[in-house]
């Protein structure tokens with residue numbers, strides 16, 4: 001018995017909407033015009049250039065990944081059946097669609113494998129455009145990603161995600177024939193290619209059933225694909241969840257499962273079933289999902305949903321921005337296979353399926369946005385995702401850490417762009433911190449507050465290009481001395497997150513390089529703890545004069561030169577004036593070519609530092625003024641370099657050369673003859 005009337009196509013980079021007709025309608029028009037007068041005869045076409053390259057690669061691929069060829073063809077057949085199911089339900093004239101099924105028929109004697117479906121089929125123009133001449137955006141991306149790996153290591157199993165799965169047929173076949181008839185036509189067509197540079201298309205004589213039949217002429221070393229055992233094994237492994245019967249031809253034996261696990265009670269679904277369903281939805285071969293979520297809600301809106309998180313974030317590896325991977329079904333009938341309205345953009349990495357009894361079948365892409373049922377499903381689903389992540393953080397910290405490492409940046413994106421859910425998201429984001437010795441992103445804002453001493457009114461952070469640079473920042477000295485934790489912003493997005501949040505649990509998020517750094521109460525004591533000697537020295541040896549000379553030398557490249565109360569060892573540091581961008585934020589904006597107003601910053605000088613004390617002594621003799629000024633300039637440059645900013649190289653090198661000459665001269669004065 002067939003349990004449902006619906007369908008679940010796997011999402012790809014370019015999934016087509018099943019509402020309406022296939023992509024070929026639009027894209028093939030130009031070709032149709034060019035060739036209209038020839039459509040009754042056999043015609044030869046050249047494959048589009050990237051497809052040619054792809055075919056070359058696939059036909060020389062290694063054995064281990066060849067199963068995916070059958071998987072991809074089954075997936076295409078299933079998509080075509082999904083579309084036909086939808087057409088039958090919405091188009092009066094197609095009501096009598098007949099059985100929707102896939103038949104896989106091994107013909108061992110002829111060394112052939114046939115995959116047949118009763119789906120929508122293809123018109124001549126669709127055949128020409130879909131299987132050969134249209135440069136699917138995916139093929140270039142796929143090749144690019146493969147070319148970065150050595151050919152024998154290349155992960156061909158990802159092919160389905162790039163919208164070029166059909167061509168994987170040439171991994172096991174040296175000739176492929178496609179016979180097809182569209183539900184919109186009486187006439188059938190045959191496509192044929194040996195996978196080299198060209199393919200032919202010609203009309204089929206006589207009647208042809210609706211749908212498509214793919215005949216693979218198997219390569220000599222792929223004969224095993226024409227055995228029932230091999231077919232059953234592959235179907236069990238990759239295609240159990242294809243929601244249409246897959247029969248082993250020429251008989252009637254159904255060899256797949258077709259169970260709609262999302263309507264089953266959770267405890268009756270095994271891990272293996274979830275895993276296989278994930279593989280079906282994601283096209284991710286043998287991969288296990290990192291976590292999954294299964295929800296069944298009865299009121300106020302009835303819906304079932306299963307969502308999966310993949311173990312890796314392909315965006316991090318230079319893949320293009322992920323497409324949404326959640327399919328929407330109404331009463332088990334697929335409405336849309338990349339439904340953006342179900343989850344916010346920052347959760348685009350989740351795969352899954354949502355099925356509701358409360359949605360009409362004719363809901364279209366345009367009306368989805370204003371649909372109140374969808375809005376309520378979305379709110380409920382989002383809450384479930386947040387709950388699942390909170391639970392994961394609590395119960396499975398290692399899994400949660402993997403999630404943060406892979407997808408944390410997208411959760412941070414959410415904290416920036418989704419003000420309504422910002423509070424929930426702020427509990428899920430993680431930072432590096434001075435509490436750790438390495439750059440692990442595992443400190444939440446709540447962890448930070450739980451450790452903070454009583455009375456601390458702010459959450460302190462510091463950004464920089466990387467952990468090593470941040471650790472060298474002199475602004476940290478007082479925090480180290482006082483044992484106050486500082487969050488390290490090592491991901492470029494972190495600064496934007498802090499800006500968006502502003503506060504957490506009523507505590508102001510404060511960059512420690514801001515000029516109004518307010519430390520907890522003990523700070524005042526620490527100040528008064530400073531050795532009196534330093535104050536005296538400062539007064540005696542002209543600290544005020546040193547500041548004055550620094551001001552003269554640096555000029556308006558800083559807003560102010562003043563005494564520091566935050567440094568313990570370093571001679572000076574740069575801080576931001578009130579309300580300005582942090583240094584890290586300025587760097588990021590500059591990298592993005594945004595116009596950033598040059599911030600005039602404040603140079604703070606530490607009177608207790610040995611170098612400054614020496615300079616104070618030197619002020620007694622005005623002969624040293626020029627040297628003190630040079631030192632001021634160099635200290636300012638040093639502070640910039642520590643923050644990852646390169647000051648004027650020529651000026652810097654000239655000055656260092658001067659210092660070196662002077663130092664060398666002291667060691668070995670030049671005797672001028």
Ligand SMILES: Nc1ncnc2c1ncn2[C@@H]1O[C@H](COP(=O)(O)OP(=O)(O)OP(=O)(O)O)[C@@H](O)[C@H]1O
Nearest residue numbers: 012022076077080121130160161163164165166212
């Ligand atoms: N059995 C079929 N019936 C009808 N159309 C098909 C069939 N197989 C392929 N097509 C058409 O050819 C197109 C290209 O197929 P191909 O497998 O290369 O990419 P895709 O199906 O778009 O992406 P993916 O492989 O990720 O599912 C499909 O989008 C579909 O329009």
